[in-house]
Amino acid sequence: MRKYKDWILFVAIVIPLIIVLRWAISTDIVEGNSMLPNFHNHEMVLTEHITNEFHPPTYNQVVIVDEGSMNIIKRVEGLPGDTLQIKNGRLYRNGKVVNEPYIHEKMASAEPYNTPYDLLHHEYTVPKGHVFVMGDNRNISEDSRYFGPFSYAQIKGEVISEMFPVPTWWMYLVYLGIVGIFVWGFLPSKKNESRILKNRA
Template identity: 35%
Template structure:
């Protein structure tokens, strides 16, 4: 009987250690707060964030990332500009390095936010905090999908890669919103 109890205790300890390793180094659960990523993500959506994706690789344009905005607050936004990119918006059209870019996440969602339209204020990267003519090395430029209601690089400036927690890979709750992100 004593041996059986020891086996159970060992099993629980091993499970706890594995759970801690997975949580700290590989994946993290995140809950979306607020409307800044509508229509892609809704407030209350539960996500799994891969912490390892950017340890072995780097962000790609249009990845959805989680980053430390403050010591106590993480934000979820979409990568628009990568190091070396020149980014601008003119009349709700994204330009990267002078090339007109399609934003398929708007098309797939019917290109509507809560109020029925998107409005990205016209800007050039030179107007954003922390940038000159291009996204600096080791940084990314992020925007929320709901451009009317998003605190993003237009206010925060360029996001250092050290602040990036990881890439959102799957929404798992609520059940009717289960989806792979991107």
């Protein structure tokens, strides 16, 4: 009877743990070159979904945002109340040049599109509860300069690590490893078995 109780306890612990892990951490595949040189086309990234549930976004966070028809990976450059503008190939935030060592190349003096958010023709102030995101490869990236700012609710997670260009099946190996650790923990050791036999003798 004790054996079955142990397995019931095991299942009661492992299944909720897997569900929580699946909600808290996921993998995403980068599509396109808009985040070069830091994230590459078809590269897998690890995304966590906890931070922005409890804390507002911060500068330089690389996030996954829901554009409406798809999820896109971009970097947070503007927070609510920030006034942004592009001058001489540099991004200005609240009148000061933003140090951006992570961008692919200097921004071109012409935008590939003309929208109210393009920052090159006019400055833009980020509304409350929104962020302004941009790709690291600025000259080809369709981001908030094209789509406009994204609400906090559209932020689906923060990218915490780049992985490798393989299918997401590896994540299930992680789950299997976790299950294996729990199973190993519930298996009786030979030392314990010998003690039981001695007690019975």
